[in-house]
Amino acid sequence: xxxxxxxxxxxxxxxxxxxxxxxxxxxxxxxxxxxxxxxxxxxxxxxxxxxxxxxxxxxxxxxxxxxxxxxxxxxxxxxxxxxxxxxxxxxxxxxxxxxxxxxxxxxxxxxxxxxxxxxxxxxxxxxxxxxxxxxxxxxxxxxxxxxxxxxxxxxxxxxxxxxxxxxxxxxxxxxxxxxxxxxxxxxxxxxxxxxxxxxxxxxxxxxxxxxxxxxxxxxxxxxxxxxxxxxxxxxxxxxxxxxxxxxxxxxxxxxxxxxxxxxxxxxxxxxxxxxxxxxxxxxxxxxxxxxxxxxxxxxxxxxxxxxxxxxxxxxxxxxxxxxxxxxxxxxxxxxxxxxxxxxxxxx
Amino acid sequence: xxxxxxxxxxxxxxxxxxxxxxxxxxxxxxxxxxxxxxxxxxxxxxxxxxxxxxxxxxxxxxxxxxxxxxxxxxxxxxxxxxxxxxxxxxxxxxxxxxxxxxxxxxxxxxxxxxxxxxxxxxxxxxxxxxxxxxxxxxxxxxxxxxxxxxxxxxxxxxxxxxxxxxxxxxxxxxxxxxxxxxxxxxxxxxxxxxxxxxxxxxxxxxxxxxxxxxxxxxxxxxxxxxxxxxxxxxxxxxxxxxxxxxxxxxxxxxxxxxxxxxxxxxxxxxxxxxxxxxxxxxxxxxxxxxxxxxxxxxxxxxxxxxxx
Numbered sequence: 187x188x189x190x191x192x193x194x195x196x197x198x199x200x201x202x203x204x205x206x207x208x209x210x211x212x213x214x215x216x217x218x219x220x221x222x223x224x225x226x227x228x229x230x231x232x233x234x235x236x237x238x239x240x241x242x243x244x245x246x247x248x249x250x251x252x253x254x255x256x257x258x259x260x261x262x263x264x265x266x267x268x269x270x271x272x273x274x275x276x277x278x279x280x281x282x283x284x285x286x287x288x289x290x291x292x293x294x295x296x297x298x299x300x301x302x303x304x305x306x307x308x309x310x311x312x313x314x315x316x317x318x319x320x321x322x323x324x325x326x327x328x329x330x331x332x333x334x335x336x337x338x339x340x341x342x343x344x345x346x347x348x349x350x351x352x353x354x355x356x357x358x359x360x361x362x363x364x365x366x367x368x369x370x371x372x373x374x375x376x377x378x379x380x381x382x383x384x385x386x387x388x389x390x391x392x393x394x395x396x397x398x399x400x401x402x403x404x405x406x407x408x409x410x411x412x413x414x415x416x417x418x419x420x421x422x423x424x425x426x427x428x429x430x431x432x433x434x435x436x437x438x439x440x441x442x443x444x445x446x447x448x449x450x451x452x453x454x455x456x457x458x459x460x461x462x463x464x465x466x467x468x469x470x471x472x473x474x475x476x477x478x479x480x481x482x483x484x485x486x487x488x489x490x491x492x493x494x495x496x497x498x499x500x501x502x503x504x505x506x507x508x509x510x511x512x513x514x515x516x517x518x519x520x521x522x523x524x525x526x527x528x529x530x531x532x533x
Numbered sequence: 534x535x536x537x538x539x540x541x542x543x544x545x546x547x548x549x550x551x552x553x554x555x556x557x558x559x560x561x562x563x564x565x566x567x568x569x570x571x572x573x574x575x576x577x578x579x580x581x582x583x584x585x586x587x588x589x590x591x592x593x594x595x596x597x598x599x600x601x602x603x604x605x606x607x608x609x610x611x612x613x614x615x616x617x618x619x620x621x622x623x624x625x626x627x628x629x630x631x632x633x634x635x636x637x638x639x640x641x642x643x644x645x646x647x648x649x650x651x652x653x654x655x656x657x658x659x660x661x662x663x664x665x666x667x668x669x670x671x672x673x674x675x676x677x678x679x680x681x682x683x684x685x686x687x688x689x690x691x692x693x694x695x696x697x698x699x700x701x702x703x704x705x706x707x708x709x710x711x712x713x714x715x716x717x718x719x720x721x722x723x724x725x726x727x728x729x730x731x732x733x734x735x736x737x738x739x740x741x742x743x744x745x746x747x748x749x750x751x752x753x754x755x756x757x758x759x760x761x762x763x764x765x766x767x768x769x770x771x772x773x774x775x776x777x778x779x780x781x782x783x784x785x786x787x788x789x790x791x792x793x794x795x796x797x798x799x800x801x802x803x804x805x806x807x808x809x810x811x812x813x814x815x816x817x818x819x820x821x822x823x824x825x826x827x828x829x830x831x832x833x834x835x836x837x838x839x840x841x
Contacts, residue, residue: 263741296747308738313760313835323746358836374746 209277210414211260211299211382212236216274218255218438220485221267227485229255231438232274234512237382237414242405244417244425244446246461247435248482253418256435257384259284260416261301262291278382296323300380304387306367310359316343316370317355323377342373346403365396369403376407382414389424401428422465426450431518434458437483437493440512444519454521454530456498492524500525541828545821550603552817553810557599560806567591567615567804585615589807602810611811614800620811623796628815630703631792634784635777637705637712642720643770650727654762655754657732665728669721677780681714681787698789711788715781719773726769730762737761764834771827775820 218230230252237243245253258264260276262283275282278298283291303309311319317339324335336355343351346369359367368388375383385404389397405428408415419425425432425446432449434442434457442455453459460478480497483489489496495505504524512522515530523529568577568585586592590601605612611620649669653662672680688710689697699707713720734740735758743757744750782794793812800808831838 261745263744265736292747292749294747295745301745303738303742305738309742311739311743311757311761312837314757315836322748326748326752327746360837374742378747 208280209236210238210279211416212275212277213256213260214275214277216256216259216276217272218252218259218264218269219272220269222486225486228488229269229438229485230259231488233435233438233440235433235440235443237416239381239414240409240412241431242408242415242417242429244419244429244432245435246419246422246425246432248420250482250485251435252438253435254386257301257386257416257418260299260384261295263301296327296375297378297380299382299384300375300378302368302371302375302383302385302388305391306364306371307359307391309371310367310374312359315356315358316362317357320370320374320377323374327378339373339377342377343370345376345407346370346373348373364392365399368392368396368400372400372403372407376411379411380413382416383408384416384418386418387420388417390419390421397424404428422461434461437488438485439493439522440520441494441523442519442521443512444521448519452530454515454519454526455494455523456500456529457494459529460497460499492522500529538829541825545825548821549817553603553814554599556813556817557602557806557810558595560809561595561598563801563804565804567806571615589615602807606811606814612807614805614808615803620808623808624793624811624815627791627793627796627812630790631778631781631785631794633703633705634708634711634715634781634790634792635774637708638716638719638777639770639774641709641713642716642723642773646720646723647727647766649724650766651731651754651759651762653724654728654731655735657728662728665724669724672717672721675717677714677718677783678787680717681711681784684710684714685787701791703790708790711784711790714787715777715784719769719777723766723769727762727766730765731758734758734762760834764831767830767834768827771823771830772820774823775816778819779816 213233213235216230216233217228220227220229233252233256235243235245245256247253255264255269258269259271260283264271271284274284276284278294283294310316314322317336320339320342321332321335324330324338325332328335330338340351340355343354348354348366348369354362354366359370362370368391372388383404388404389400392400401424404415404417407413408428415428417425417429429446432442432444432446433440434449434455436457442449442453442458444454449458450462453462457478460476463476464478466475478497479499483493483496489506491507492498492505492510495501498505502524508524510522510524510526512520513526515521515526521529568582571577572581590598602612609621611624613619614623649665653659653665656662685697688695695710696707699711737758739761740753740758743753748757778793780794781790781792782798784790785792785794786798793816797809797812799805800812
């Protein structure tokens with residue numbers, strides 16, 4: 187870890203709110219919109235979550251719910267235009283990254299916060315060897331010599347269990363299998379020993395057996411290094427084993443946040459309930475899958491009140507008028523539903 | 534790789550024979566009499582015409598003519614003009630000048646075109662982008678002789694900061710303005726090609742990864758983005774060398790450069806078929822070899838391309 191980051195950590199809460207915060211990474215009331223030809227799409231509408239060292243937060247949601255855009259905003263790789271941050275903060279060690287200088291922010295990337303992408307084939311540069319792309323960070327960010335950087339890179343490839351790491355150093359991404367590529371991607375993201383790792387659907391592009399291997403590897407590395415891990419996924423099966431907490435997103439908002447066991451046992455939002463019900467179950471073989479009716483809302487035209495109300499089986503008149511705030515529900519969980527208590531205590 | 538190269542080189546042979554034969558036929562298919570007007574106001578004496586016709590095998594079947602031309606060519610002999618001048622001499626005198634001019638043009642278009650393309654590709658719709666788009670459209674629309682005469686007059690005559698014409702030593706500094714003129718249209722195309730390519734790859738996932746790794750922007754663009762965006766530009770540059778050499782007639786005329794453009798023009802007017810064919814044959818070779826070179830460069834630029 188660099189000296190800069192250590193000193194940043196000792197500065198409490200430079201967030202303007204005056205509230206000192208011991209959190210590693212916090213997203214606070216983040217708002218992002220995409221200004222497109224068809225109008226303004228409100229992609230993120232006040233997302234708040236945090237992750238601490240050694241903790242895994244799973245961010246769950248359908249495509250278009252804003253989970254990836256939140257991650258891109260944290261990393262500072264949001265395509266601008268069309269994407270614009272219109273409000274909120276992203277604090278790393280209490281310091282708002284959205285207002286710091288580009289150079290300061292660049293230094294956090296890779297060694298403060300690193301990211302793994304969904305499709306490793308397109309995320310790795312096709313014209314450079316995998317070894318070059320890992321070693322590059324040691325050379326540019328750490329000022330290491332070519333040979334030292336190579337040695338360290340081979341260690342990283344070994345760490346992610348790529349067989350014959352030495353021989354694979356000079357291979358190109360297209361010469362790797364899907365799983366190997368994702369391993370290489372992980373090795374690359376961990377090269378500078380980041381404190382927070384954001385994994386954006388790291389297993390979506392892989393087949394099922396490989397998915398499990400990659401998740402196990404990620405979980406293992408996260409434990410060993412005591413990283414904060416933000417796992418973005420739409421796969422409920424992946425989440426259950428590795429996550430500590432889950433944040434469920436819908437239409438650019440967090441609709442529920444809870445401890446993983448609590449959430450699976452007693453979801454506090456009708457949307458979460460619908461998601462859990464839609465998991466195929468072995469004891470209901472041959473029956474129709476239970477789906478959530480309707481489609482996710484267009485972000486150009488988000489429904490009034492609770493954005494989930496057109497699809498909600500428990501909809502009441504109030505849902506069409508008032509946006510439910512994300513309210514604490516018991517000690518460790520929160521839900522953005524007017525009838526959260528009823529949902530938790532149903533049956 | 535070695536086998537691929539060998540195969541490609543062997544493929545050159547039929548292409549070379551085909552193109553040269555086609556050119557040969559075309560040159561001799563142009564109507565007209567090479568000996569008309571050769572002897573001043575009078576018709577040439579029959580004895581002279583008969584002698585020349587026999588010497589240059591003009592009464593023979595075209596295949597026989599082509600065969601004998603190629604036979605000499607393979608021995609390094611381009612033949613003679615009707616005036617008895619060695620064509621080898623013309624080629625040796627003219628080609629280096631044109632090659633120099635084309636290389637200067639290539640350097641100008643690569644340097645200016647690429648810089649403009651990369652800068653505008655990174656930041657689209659700005660002032661610079663609009664400036665480049667308009668000025669490239671201007672260059673594409675203007676014929677070479679307009680650009681040539683305007684620059685010659687402005688830089689050479691009015692301001693006197695560049696030589697008006699090129700001297701017989703044909704130095705590289707003298708060729709800067711003619712090179713710019715010759716390369717201006719291609720430069721505009723390169724700028725637009727690079728702009729599109731950069732803008733397309735700019736949003737690539739791997740560029741995002743490079744930024745997420747915390748690399749400085751200079752490196753993200755200069756190493757990761759540029760390498761991927763260069764393939765269409767390199768292709769264009771490679772094939773353009775041949776086009777520049779073949780297209781230098783007007784530029785050589787304006788700036789009085791003793792190159793192949795002028796020679797070929799003169800030879801066509803005077804029906805010196807052998808000279809035309811000889812000059813064009815070398816151009817064909819340049820095209821073929823540049824194409825091969827580009828194909829080999831692809832693999833260096835993009836490792837996903839493999840030669841079986």
